[in-house]
Amino acid sequence: MPISSTMSAATSELIINVEGRFDFSAHQDFRSAYEDLDGLPKHFAVDMTETTYLDSSALGMLLLLRDYAGGDHSSIKIINCNDDVRKILVISNFGRLFTIQ
Amino acid sequence: MPANLPSEKCTSQQPVNVCLLTPQQSHHLSIAHFLDPTLYHLTVVYSLEYFTQSLSATKEKRYSIDAIDIILLSTDLVRAEAANTVRYLQTLIADRYVPIILLSQIDVSLSQTDIDESSILIDAMTAGAHDYIEISPKPSAHTAKLFSAKIASQVRIAAMQTLVQQQNTQIMQHHKHLMVEQQLAEEVFNKVSQNNGIDMANIRHWLSPIAVFNGDVLLAAPTPSGGLIVLLGDFTGHGLPAAIGAIPLASTFYSMVEKGFSMPDIIKELNAKLHAILPVSVFCCASVVQLNFDEGIVDIWNAGLPDSYVLRKDSSTIEAISSNGLALGIVGAGEYQPKPTRFNLLAGDRLYLLSDGVLEATNDKGEQFGDERLLEAISGQVNANSEKGFAAIKQQVIDFIGEHSRADDISLVELGMVNASDFAAMYKETQKTITAEPVSWHFSYELRPDSLRYQDPVPLLLHLLMEVPTLRRYSGQLFTIITELYNNALEHGLLGLSSALKQAPEGFKTYYNARNKQLQALKQGSVGFTLDYQGDDQQGLLVIDVVDSGKGFDYAALAALALPLDQALQQSQPVLSGRGIPLLQSICSKVEYLGAGNHARVEFNWTA
Numbered sequence: 102m103p104i105s106s107t108m109s110a111a112t113s114e115l116i117i118n119v120e121g122r123f124d125f126s127a128h129q130d131f132r133s134a135y136e137d138l139d140g141l142p143k144h145f146a147v148d149m150t151e152t153t154y155l156d157s158s159a160l161g162m163l164l165l166l167r168d169y170a171g172g173d174h175s176s177i178k179i180i181n182c183n184d185d186v187r188k189i190l191v192i193s194n195f196g197r198l199f200t201i202q
Numbered sequence: 203m204p205a206n207l208p209s210e211k212c213t214s215q216q217p218v219n220v221c222l223l224t225p226q227q228s229h230h231l232s233i234a235h236f237l238d239p240t241l242y243h244l245t246v247v248y249s250l251e252y253f254t255q256s257l258s259a260t261k262e263k264r265y266s267i268d269a270i271d272i273i274l275l276s277t278d279l280v281r282a283e284a285a286n287t288v289r290y291l292q293t294l295i296a297d298r299y300v301p302i303i304l305l306s307q308i309d310v311s312l313s314q315t316d317i318d319e320s321s322i323l324i325d326a327m328t329a330g331a332h333d334y335i336e337i338s339p340k341p342s343a344h345t346a347k348l349f350s351a352k353i354a355s356q357v358r359i360a361a362m363q364t365l366v367q368q369q370n371t372q373i374m375q376h377h378k379h380l381m382v383e384q385q386l387a388e389e390v391f392n393k394v395s396q397n398n399g400i401d402m403a404n405i406r407h408w409l410s411p412i413a414v415f416n417g418d419v420l421l422a423a424p425t426p427s428g429g430l431i432v433l434l435g436d437f438t439g440h441g442l443p444a445a446i447g448a449i450p451l452a453s454t455f456y457s458m459v460e461k462g463f464s465m466p467d468i469i470k471e472l473n474a475k476l477h478a479i480l481p482v483s484v485f486c487c488a489s490v491v492q493l494n495f496d497e498g499i500v501d502i503w504n505a506g507l508p509d510s511y512v513l514r515k516d517s518s519t520i521e522a523i524s525s526n527g528l529a530l531g532i533v534g535a536g537e538y539q540p541k542p543t544r545f546n547l548l549a550g551d552r553l554y555l556l557s558d559g560v561l562e563a564t565n566d567k568g569e570q571f572g573d574e575r576l577l578e579a580i581s582g583q584v585n586a587n588s589e590k591g592f593a594a595i596k597q598q599v600i601d602f603i604g605e606h607s608r609a610d611d612i613s614l615v616e617l618g619m620v621n622a623s624d625f626a627a628m629y630k631e632t633q634k635t636i637t638a639e640p641v642s643w644h645f646s647y648e649l650r651p652d653s654l655r656y657q658d659p660v661p662l663l664l665h666l667l668m669e670v671p672t673l674r675r676y677s678g679q680l681f682t683i684i685t686e687l688y689n690n691a692l693e694h695g696l697l698g699l700s701s702a703l704k705q706a707p708e709g710f711k712t713y714y715n716a717r718n719k720q721l722q723a724l725k726q727g728s729v730g731f732t733l734d735y736q737g738d739d740q741q742g743l744l745v746i747d748v749v750d751s752g753k754g755f756d757y758a759a760l761a762a763l764a765l766p767l768d769q770a771l772q773q774s775q776p777v778l779s780g781r782g783i784p785l786l787q788s789i790c791s792k793v794e795y796l797g798a799g800n801h802a803r804v805e806f807n808w809t810a
Contacts, residue, residue, distance in 0.1 A: 157436070157438040157487070158438055158483070160438065160485075161438045161482075161483030161484060161485070162483060164482050164483050164485070164532060165482050165483045167482075168482040191525075192506060192507075192508065192524075192525045193487070193506045193525070193528070193529060194505075194506065194525060194526070194527055194528045194529075195528075197528055197533075198528070198532070198533075
């Protein structure tokens with residue numbers, strides 16, 4: 102599951118794309134996508150357009166990102182989820198912690 | 203690991219130990235001049251017998267088989283025995299990778315004798331030799347260079363091979379270590395969850411019987427008031443992270459249920475504890491259910507697990523309870539407000555809790571079992587008895603995924619609503635015979651305004667009583683006694699509230715608003731408990747005195763009525779209604795009022 106990211110300097114938003122299955126094997130790549138940056142972006146977006154599946158360790162990774170981005174003060178959008186992915190996020194009530202679009 | 207790795211030697215300029223096995227008269231001896239002595243240390247052995255002897259005879263390092271990095275074997279020495287010799291050398295080398303290179307006669311394709319030579323080479327290489335090098339009787343400078351290049355290449359391959367072997371050994375060791383750790387974690391976990399109630403007859407469960415547990419946890423314990431609280435949890439990740447979380451989860455769950463804390467309080471505490479302990483990325487999805495058998499009430503809270511289901515007897519529709527909370531351990535205490543859904547159920551109605559393993563169970567076509575199949579399987583059991591029904595659901599999942607598939611991530615639990623008396627009987631069966639030393643103690647506890655405002659003394663007192671093993675089976679009755687006595691002392695005695703308030707419509711609301719308001723304004727006053735217990739394993743007597751600082755009531759007038767206390771109380775409405783005294787009398791051997799009526803004393807007796 103390749104992870105790629107793009108940084109928008111204008112909006113100070115980091116967009117992380119997750120391709121394929123988002124599970125424990127993505128752990129290291131997902132972390133480096135936001136940790137290996139100069140400075141902390143103001144906003145984050147996790148783009149799930151290409152994400153086919155999400156497991157509970159992926160939810161854990163999203164929580165790690167949230168923690169890194171400032172916890173309750175973080176600004177993280179999860180965008181373009183397919184139905185399966187959205188269902189998992191809804192069951193987990195992650196709408197309380199992230200902006201799901 | 204032996205220290206003589208060729209790779210280390212190349213980099214550290216230590217010579218590579220080359221062992222040349224050749225007859226004395228062979229021109230193969232000429233290779234001695236091809237090898238750079240700063241890079242290679244050559245040992246020449248003229249016969250296999252001598253080689254074998256020297257291995258065992260001397261302790262000088264270069265003759266030790268473990269010190270040899272490459273073996274050059276002249277076919278002149280062994281001829282037809284080449285293949286056997288290679289096999290023999292390999293047994294000496296054992297697990298190490300040491301290239302065995304054959305030194306052959308000139309050009310193998312030319313003459314009749316050379317055909318013999320080539321079949322010798324083929325046999326030897328089939329037996330395990332790594333390569334061959336042709337050496338002519340008068341080798342050119344070019345041959346010498348080629349020879350050195352080949353040897354250097356073999357040294358690199360050996361180094362790589364050794365590294366792979368080394369890493370493989372390391373991985374195996376790590377794996378072994380990991381398995382041992384996980385087994386330890388599992389052992390601790392099993393101990394923590396051992397005093398659980400999941401063996402009760404109204405709980406059926408299908409939990410993955412895997413060696414290293416899968417992160418799913420099932421906890422169940424009877425409440426002091428005769429109910430049952432069950433938790434099915436699913437931790438992020440398997441193995442160690444699950445174990446780390448499961449241990450505080452189980453211990454907190456059991457101790458709080460036993461002490462009579464309410465279900466929302468237990469959930470809040472579990473969340474707070476896991477939040478404090480676990481890493482950010484580890485959490486526990488959970489369904490928590492409280493069954494109140496007396497009133498047929500079930501409260502369900504689903505935090506992150508797939509829908510739980512209610513299947514009513516004589517009904518084909520199934521009600522789903524969807525997750526409406528964050529999993530335990532994600533947010534801090536202040537932000538966590540569990541809101542259980544309430545159901546009124548009758549004996550025979552059933553509840554199903556599950557983790558995502560059942561829904562994601564996959565057959566060999568890659569299809570998942572899914573919620574539609576599960577709903578169908580569950581609703582198909584309306585008329586089956588619980589035991590057969592549950593087995594049938596399980597069988598449908600197994601049939602779907604096929605016998606050869608692993609079903610190691612499945613947790614499915616069925617809870618049956620039963621009559622209170624039936625549950626009490628089940629509970630009794632799970633309690634083992636208790637032996638106890640004689641016990642005798644006295645305990646006083648006084649609550650002043652701040653504590654009266656903010657603390658509930660019932661769990662603390664109950665906890666104290668539950669320290670006496672023989673009293674544990676009476677936890678429900680003791681809970682009732684302490685609750686009734688405390689409410690009477692606080693609400694009627696100290697705050698002077700009248701139960702008559704509760705008679706009106708909206709009465710309870712008015713009553714509790716008044717209670718809270720007065721409690722907040724309370725400046726002085728107290729409620730004191732004195733508990734006195736004496737007992738052994740055959741019998742026991744508990745005397746509880748509760749004294750409040752209120753003005754009391756005219757209990758003597760009641761006595762003057764010369765009626766049994768409960769009837770007298772009924773006649774003296776409204777002063778004393780709602781004091782639960784008939785309830786206390788049904789449990790206690792003695793209920794009396796002393797002093798100004800602000801002092802209640804009850805005695806609770808038990809005999810084996």
